[in-house]
Amino acid sequence: MSLANYIKGNARLKKVFHWMLIPSDEARPRLWVRLFLNRFYHQKGRGVIIRSWVRMDVVPFNKFAIGNKSVIEDFSTINNGVGAVIIGHNSLIGLGNVIIGPVTIGDDVILAQNIVASGLNHNYNDISRPIRVQGVSTAPIVIEDNCWVGANAVITAGVTIGRQSIIAAGAVVTKNIPPYSVAVGNPARVIKKYDEEQQAWVKV
Template identity: 65%
Template sequence: MSIVQTIKSNERLKKFVHWCLIPKHQARPRLWVQWFVNPFFHKKGKGSTVCHRTRMDVLPFQPFSLGNYSTIEDFATVNNGVGPVHIGNNSRIGIGNVIIGPVNIGNNVILAQNIVLSGLNHVYTDIQTPIYLQPVTTATITIEDDCWIGANAVLTAGVTIGKHSVVAGGAVVTKNIPPYSVAVGNPARVIKQYNAETQQWENVGK
């Protein structure tokens, strides 16, 4: 049995290891994890930048990767506690973004300011138990290559934004957006799509 399997199979040992990595009731890893452990587990590409005031709540037991020449701006938060976070090449994570895995972001993606991507949901169905003590569910958010997500947008767990699509500022995406589309509103709906035959962006019916 591997060390990881041994830890997972022993609840007391699992809790102790978790405490060693993260202070109780916190999401941010301890400094020794940030400085001496994460660099050996996580991938940071050539020319990529994580700005000084970014909050990186990333842990070694889940993957995190940042592609070549990509940037995570100040005041953003990245959390891989319950699911991996992968960011491709030449992508920009804007000021104040919150990214909670599992999340996959492609290449050449622009995320504007104060966007929330959360692949996590809390179970709330047991009314005798506080919600924070109930289990969580996860579903991967995927943003394909060449997308632009406007400021203050929210992407909910499990949605996919198709290649070269635009999500307008303030939109709340609860369903998949097809490639080459423009989506607006709450809940987000597609209002334009690119027609390959006419080579034009065309309005979609109301």
């Protein structure tokens, strides 16, 4: 049995190691994790730019990877505490984005400003107890290659946005979006699809 599996299988030991990485009731890792451990543990491609004012709530027990020549702009938050965050090559995470795993972003994706993509939901089954003590559930978000997501959009847990799609500014994506689609509104709905024969975007 590996050391990692041994720790995961021992509830008390797991709690101690978690506390060493992240202070109790907080999401941000301890300074030594951010400065030293993550630097050597996670995958970072060539020519990556992560701006100075990005909040990297990244821990070593879940994957974080970012591909070649991708950029994360200032005032964004990246959190892999409950699921991996994987960003492909040549992708842009715009100003003020919040990415909470599990989230996979493909190659050549553009996320504009103030987008929230969260694969996390808080459980609330027992109204006699505070929400914060009822745990969380996760469902992966996937944004496939060459998508463009407009400013202030929200992408909810469990959603896949198909390749070559456009999500309009302010849209709330609660269901899967097929490839080669334009989606708008709250909840987001597809209003156009790309027609290969006509070589044009066609209303649906």
